[in-house]
Amino acid sequence: MQKKTHNLDEFKKTAEKFALGLTPLSDRATVVGLYGDLGAGKTTFVQAVAKALGVTETVNSPTFLIVKSYKLQVKSFKTLVHIDAYRLKSSDELRKLRFADLLADPRNLILVEWADKVTDLLPKDPRQLHFEFVDDQTRKISFS
Ligand code: ADP
Ligand code: MG
Numbered sequence: 001m002q003k004k005t006h007n008l009d010e011f012k013k014t015a016e017k018f019a020l021g022l023t024p025l026s027d028r029a030t031v032v033g034l035y036g037d038l039g040a041g042k043t044t045f046v047q048a049v050a051k052a053l054g055v056t057e058t059v060n061s062p063t064f065l066i067v068k069s070y071k072l073q074v075k076s077f078k079t080l081v082h083i084d085a086y087r088l089k090s091s092d093e094l095r096k097l098r099f100a101d102l103l104a105d106p107r108n109l110i111l112v113e114w115a116d117k118v119t120d121l122l123p124k125d126p127r128q129l130h131f132e133f134v135d136d137q138t139r140k141i142s143f144s
Contacts, residue, residue: 001143004134011041011139015048018129018143022109024076029108031123033115036131041139042113045131046082049111053080061113063087067097078107085114091121 005011024030034042043061050059054073062068062084070080081102088094099121102108115122132140 003141003143005139005141007137008044011044011141012048012051014141015045016052019049019052022076024106024109026106028123029081029103029105029110030077031103031110031112031126033122033126033128034111034113034131035116035128037133040131040133041141042131043084045129045141046111046113050080050082053077053109055080066094067099067102072109077109079105079109081108081110083110083112083118085112085117088114088117091118094118094121 047059055070130142
């Protein structure tokens, strides 16, 4: 499925709707890979998802921390895990941050920016969101 958003507000609403439509799996964390160039809107999407799920603190890009977790206030998931793989030289670095433990818990919703850098650590069939910059205000989002 594809969606074109024409301004930031529409983009955020799309993220909220996506967030509220997610339901946990029974055997592992829900993993969503976010793909797209710098500035495409990946972090902005995560911020809107976090807000929709009750996170009140500021969600910044975890570029230097790599992994940041937020407690959620909803029934569906307990924790939102925001990962930014941009600075990783190899997926080994994320492996060392105990990614497998995060993946094992069905109560985790894990959103991974630059997911293509850590493909070998992700489940075989992660949800994928591809973001494309069309112009300053317009983004194309492909869901799979
Ligand atoms: P990424 O994480 O993909 O590098 P960001 O989410 O950090 O991108 O977005 C970079 C900049 O673009 C931010 O200043 C943000 O406000 C702006 N931006 C992101 N998404 C949109 C959008 N859908 N419409 C307009 N501006 C956006
Ligand atoms: Mg980002």
